[in-house]
């Protein structure tokens with residue numbers, strides 16, 4: 001019988017720790033941590049993500065602000081906004097919600113963020129520090145994958161971890177973090193991608209299978225070794241008339257046939273998703289500590 005890696009429960013436990021720490025500081029008369037977000041355009045999913053980040057910030061006692069720009073905002077204007085937030089002493093960390101409109105060069109925008117306030121962990125400096133194993137703001141979703149494994153004391157050392165997907169925001173950093181010489185890592189990692197041959201043959205060797213391929217219910221029972229730990233990073237909105245909001249969520253794993261094979265598996269929703277926001281809060285807390293010289 002498989003067990004669920006419950007991202008909701010894990011996120012509540014981590015949020016409680018953060019809220020306690022914030023209370024300790026505010027009880028001493030210090031201001032709470034502040035997370036800012038830049039939102040460009042009116043994409044529905046981006047608006048929901050930013051609203052959820054604000055809600056979670058308030059739940060742990062942070063203050064927050066959202067800087068909204070229209071979809072025809074110029075890159076120069078956005079770069080000025082970033083400069084303003086880089087210099088604002090009341091802001092501990094901020095994010096630029098992606099994707100940005102096509103006429104804006106995303107990498108130029110990311111490069112402009114001060115590495116000390118880059119709580120999404122997307123700047124080249126933080127990615128470089130992560131790869132070197134130095135202290136860094138880690139990207140939120142990969143950090144969430146590690147947090148959920150750690151929360152449930154899943155043994156990782158010496159395990160064969162297969163990651164499907166090599167994006168800069170999920171697959172590649174997950175592979176990097178799980179292969180580090182560190183507690184909660186030390187896996188032997190295989191990174192699979194669109195040009196990988198004999199994918200099922202490789203995924204069937206996985207003790208831990210992390211799926212970030214962006215294809216709905218792609219991983220089927222024949223691709224999973226019995227007893228494996230399966231982490232499903234995928235999120236897909238599936239039209240569903242029976243739901244009030246008109247859709248339900250599905251992952252990159254076909255849970256109806258895969259779950260019964262697993263020892264542990266993340267559900268969708270309620271798996272990696274809640275941990276992604278919590279990682280952002282953890283990074284903001286870390287930025288605040290540094291900014292206030294608390295460690």
Ligand code: NAD
Nearest residue numbers: 141165166167170193194212213214233234235272273276
């Ligand atoms: P992406 O599209 O950028 O990357 C997908 C990767 O899959 C690519 O590297 C590609 O090489 C690989 N791939 C494509 N087809 C393949 C095939 N046939 N065989 C093997 N590999 C193949 O996606 P992403 O941004 O990494 O996101 C992956 C999934 O995770 C998406 O469903 C996304 O919605 C979800 N996501 C969830 C969260 C969260 O908070 N839970 C955060 C980010 C992304």
